[in-house]
Amino acid sequence: MFKFADPSYLWLLVAVVFLVVLRFYNLWKRRRLMSRLGDKQLLAAMMPDVSRGRPTVKFWLLISALALMIVMLARPQMGSKIANDKRNGIETIIAMDISNSMLAQDVVPSRLDKSKMLVESLVDNFTNDKIGLVVFAGDAFVQLPITNDYVSAKMFLHDISPSLITTQ
Incomplete structure (x- = not known):
């Protein structure tokens, strides 16, 4: 049996989806702005040290870490049954x-x-x-x-x- 102790925290995953949408919007806007500045090949030649993959990997790692922290806040629990044992003693x-x-x-x-x-x-x-x-x-x-x-x-x-x- 799998359940979350605090499932209300899972609503924060909507923020993760919002951040992904915001990232794609910013990439689209950036490409549009770069196309106004000039030819893609000329811009690439002017910026030889700019990495295309590193920001993408960094973004997805950060989003994954954020999503995992939200899931951890929800406290996932797994077991075969729920047991509420009362213990006597101090x-x-x-x-x-x-x-x-x-x-x-x-x-x-x-x-x-x-x-x-x-x-x-x-x-x-x-x-x-x-x-x-x-x-x-x-x-x-x-x-x-x-x-x-x-x-x-x-x-x-x-x-x-x-x-x-x-x-x-």
């Missing part, structure tokens, strides 16, 4: 500060351990959800790409320490 990316300041003891046991416990309790409540983990201090990097493997998420969570990032 995708969560957690950014965690692992700088040395997170080792402060103003929160028991420490800020870092407390945030690890909070994230772990969040992961325990996930069912059909996905989780990812980004750690940062002076630099940031992805500790755990988005996944639905909660065991590996907890394993990566327990291994987080300020020594992972040298730039603080």
Whole structure:
């Protein structure tokens, strides 16, 4: 089955047809003007470096690109059937500060351990959800790409320490 998601954009192809008609009109008008200036052979001898084919190729390439962009705006779609699947669950990316300041003891046991416990309790409540983990201090990097493997998420969570990032 083939269809367009936004078929209203296909009306812009009328502009492409208009540009082609305009091109042929300008070529006709140009030939008429050149015939007024003099003999075709004499004019060709006076302009030896003028290419006849290059402007034509350039025009058709530009028109083709414009037509393809219009078709792309209409978003063609192909498949055997239309499927509207509802998915349950959320995708969560957690950014965690692992700088040395997170080792402060103003929160028991420490800020870092407390945030690890909070994230772990969040992961325990996930069912059909996905989780990812980004750690940062002076630099940031992805500790755990988005996944639905909660065991590996907890394993990566327990291994987080300020020594992972040298730039603080």
